[in-house]
Amino acid sequence: MNWWLKKCLYRLAHLIMGIVIKRINVPEPELMTGDGSIKKLPAQLKKSNVRRVLIVTDKGISGLGLTSGLIAELENMDILVTVFDGVQANPTIQNIEDGVKIYSRARCEGIIAFGGGSPIDCAKLIGARVSNFERSSAQMRGGFKIPKKLPPLYAVPTTAGTGSECTLAAVVTDPENREKFSVASPHIVPLSAVLDPELMISLPPHITAHTGMDALTHAVEAYIGKIGTSYTDAQAEKAVKIIFEDLEVVFKNGKDVQRRANMALASYCAGLAFTRALVGYVHAIAHNLGGLYGVPHGKANAIVLPYILEFSREACQVRLARLAVVAKLGDSSEPENELSLRFIEKIKAMNADMGIPSKVDELKEADIALIARRALREGNPGYPVPKLMNQRDCENILMRLLP
Ligand SMILES: NC(=O)c1ccc[n+]([C@@H]2O[C@H](COP(=O)([O-])OP(=O)(O)OC[C@H]3O[C@@H](n4cnc5c(N)ncnc54)[C@H](O)[C@@H]3O)[C@@H](O)[C@H]2O)c1
Ligand SMILES: [Fe+2]
Numbered sequence: 001m002n003w004w005l006k007k008c009l010y011r012l013a014h015l016i017m018g019i020v021i022k023r024i025n026v027p028e029p030e031l032m033t034g035d036g037s038i039k040k041l042p043a044q045l046k047k048s049n050v051r052r053v054l055i056v057t058d059k060g061i062s063g064l065g066l067t068s069g070l071i072a073e074l075e076n077m078d079i080l081v082t083v084f085d086g087v088q089a090n091p092t093i094q095n096i097e098d099g100v101k102i103y104s105r106a107r108c109e110g111i112i113a114f115g116g117g118s119p120i121d122c123a124k125l126i127g128a129r130v131s132n133f134e135r136s137s138a139q140m141r142g143g144f145k146i147p148k149k150l151p152p153l154y155a156v157p158t159t160a161g162t163g164s165e166c167t168l169a170a171v172v173t174d175p176e177n178r179e180k181f182s183v184a185s186p187h188i189v190p191l192s193a194v195l196d197p198e199l200m201i202s203l204p205p206h207i208t209a210h211t212g213m214d215a216l217t218h219a220v221e222a223y224i225g226k227i228g229t230s231y232t233d234a235q236a237e238k239a240v241k242i243i244f245e246d247l248e249v250v251f252k253n254g255k256d257v258q259r260r261a262n263m264a265l266a267s268y269c270a271g272l273a274f275t276r277a278l279v280g281y282v283h284a285i286a287h288n289l290g291g292l293y294g295v296p297h298g299k300a301n302a303i304v305l306p307y308i309l310e311f312s313r314e315a316c317q318v319r320l321a322r323l324a325v326v327a328k329l330g331d332s333s334e335p336e337n338e339l340s341l342r343f344i345e346k347i348k349a350m351n352a353d354m355g356i357p358s359k360v361d362e363l364k365e366a367d368i369a370l371i372a373r374r375a376l377r378e379g380n381p382g383y384p385v386p387k388l389m390n391q392r393d394c395e396n397i398l399m400r401l402l403p
Contacts, residue, residue, distance in 0.1 A: 006380075007388050011226075013381035018227035021276055027186055028272070029155065029166055029193040033265070035257060038070055038196040041112070041154060042077045048152040048191070050110035052080040054103045056123035057114040058087045061158060064202050067114055070156070082106040084126075087115070090173045090180065090290045090297065091122040093137045099126035110152035113190065116211065117162030117297065120155050121170035124188040127153050128170075137172055137183070146185040155190040158199045160263035161211025161298050163218055163271020165193035173291055179374065180291040189275075195268060197260035205251050209354035210298030212247040212263060215239060216347070217286075217301040218270035220309070222277035223323060224316040226384035235273040237326045242266035244327035244346075251354050281389055282308045284379035285398070288371045293362035302356045307397050309344045316386035320344070359403045368398045 032040045045053060053074065055067055062085040071081050084102045087095050103111070103126055113123030125137055127150035132140075140146055155165035164170070170183045203211075219239035222232055242262045250259040285308075286300035313320060320340035325332045329346055330339050351358065372394035379385065389397075 003390055010381035010388055014226050014384040017381075017384060021227060022229065024186065026168060026275060027189045029190045031193055031195065031268070033195045034261065035198055036196065037194050038156060038199065039073060041070065041156070041192070041194055042073045042079060044154060044192050045074070045079055045110060045152070046077060048110065050079065050152055052082070052106060052108045053110045053112055054099070054106065054108040054126070055081060055083045055112045055114050056087060056099055056126060057083065057085045057119045058089070059085050061085070061115045061119070066158060066199055066202065070112070070114070080106075082108060087119045087122045089118050090294060091118045092173045092175050094175070095122050096125045096129060096137050096172065099123070100129045103130055108151070110154070111150075112154045112156060113165075114156045114158065116157065116159035117164045117171070120157065120162065120164040121172065123153065123155075124150075124164070124170040125172060125183065127151055128183070128185070128188060138174065140183045140185075141181045143184045145183070146187045149187050153188070153190045154192045154194070156194045156196070156199065157264065157267070159203060159207065159211040160200060160260070160267040161214040163215065163267050163274065165190055165195075166268055166271040167275040169275065171287065171297075178292050180287040182287075193268070195261070195264040197257045197264055200260045200264060201255055201257065203254060205254060206355065208254060209247070209251050209356060210296050210302060211267070212243060212251070212298070213302035213305070213351070213356065214298035215263070215267040215270045216243045216247075217282050217305050218274040218279060219243070219266075220305065220323065221280040221282055221383075222270070222273035224312065224319045224386045225277050225280055226386065228273075228277040232273040232277040235269040236277075237323070239266040239270035239273065240323050241326050244329075248350060248353055278383050280308065280383045280385040281375065281379050281394070284375040284383060285371065285394075287378065288374050289360055289363070292367060292371065293360075295360060295362055299356060300360070302351050303358060303360055303401065306344050306348050306351070306358075307400060309347070311389065311393065311397060312385065312387040313340055313344065314387075319386070360401045361403045363398070363402055365399075365402060368395050371398055
């Protein structure tokens with residue numbers, strides 16, 4: 001099929017996608033925010049009659065003792081706690097299965113996802129698997145493949161990046177194929193989300209930078225895509241405004257609790273935007289850099305974002321210009337061409353200031369065709385991007401990412 005015809009079909013798919021997504025009732029978690037808000041969580045479990053809970057986290061977080069206050073509060077309320085801290089970054093199918101076993105053995109009745117996107121996504125799939133035991137994680141790949149509701153699920157993000165605490169997505173790594181895949185269902189949106197900035201103070205600067213740029217990528221890709229609404233636009237603009245104001249400051253001073261709280265909110269708003277308006281090729285490529293080489297998700301997005309924006313710029317100049325104004329990089333009376341270019345240049349400068357490279361050290365030329373193929377399988381027509389890309393376009397961009 002020629003490229004022109006394919007593009008028409010992809011656009012038709014995007015049109016249908018936009019109509020369908022507007023009709024889906026995407027649940028939103030009950031939100032608890034502010035310093036010390038974690039203390040409110042045990043009462044939520046009581047309300048749902050959860051007597052035995054599984055905390056899903058990773059070794060970094062449990063090693064820092066970030067969960068200990070919560071565990072003590074839960075036990076004070078006679079809620080029995082089991083901890084599974086075996087989640088890896090870019091969580092694998094095996095991590096999910098390990099969690100399922102522990103959940104079942106301890107006869108848990110609910111799950112607290114405590115950590116960055118990796119523990120939250122792993123917890124979502126543990127919940128999906130325990131209530132849909134006949135389906136494997138791989139069989140849940142794609143959209144709407146989780147028939148039954150999850151046990152009560154609560155999310156406590158400790159990074160400000162993925163927005164997974166409010167999205168209907170989870171990203172899983174299949175180590176056999178060295179590939180990441182997404183699962184999407186309204187059932188995996190957590191019941192409650194706790195945005196407690198105190199839990200983010202310990203984030204080292206490089207993770208603050210990577211995860212913050214992930215949130216920015218969510219907001220930008222949702223905003224320039226073809227199926228956004230006034231609601232998703234407002235959420236994305238709010239996120240972009242905060243990230244441009246606060247990310248570099250909090251990168252330099254991680255103890256700034258107010259800015260940590262702002263970034264947590266930005267990540268949440270960006271999540272609300274992209275869970276409805278979806279993401280784009282930056283994510284499609286980043287997922288493959290994560291799956292093949294284990295590049296941290298936010299770092300991969302941060303590196304790829306300016307390249308994809310340059311590729312797409314003419315098709316979304318007006319939107320990028322508006323984001324430049326939101327980010328206080330200029331005035332709406334200036335030419336859109338200049339504003340959109342300035343927006344992309346500022347992203348490059350933010351990356352450089354925060355020590356994020358402009359190339360992917362792990363990338364091998366021999367893998368480029370495969371990465372492009374997999375990224376386009378995910379992105380076409382999966383993401384309603386402003387400018388469509390074919391295999392050659394994608395390979396050209398990847399060539400520029402070589403170290
Ligand atoms: N479900 C979604 O909607 C969605 C969206 C975007 C990304 N993701 C996925 O999320 C994953 C990435 O999540 P992430 O970027 O939050 O990173 P992560 O969860 O992999 O964590 C990265 C590292 O940060 C450490 N860490 C986390 N919080 C900390 C804290 N407060 N103090 C000190 N260290 C801390 C962890 O121990 C870990 O070593 C990827 O798998 C990505 O594909 C999911
Ligand atoms: Fe992301």
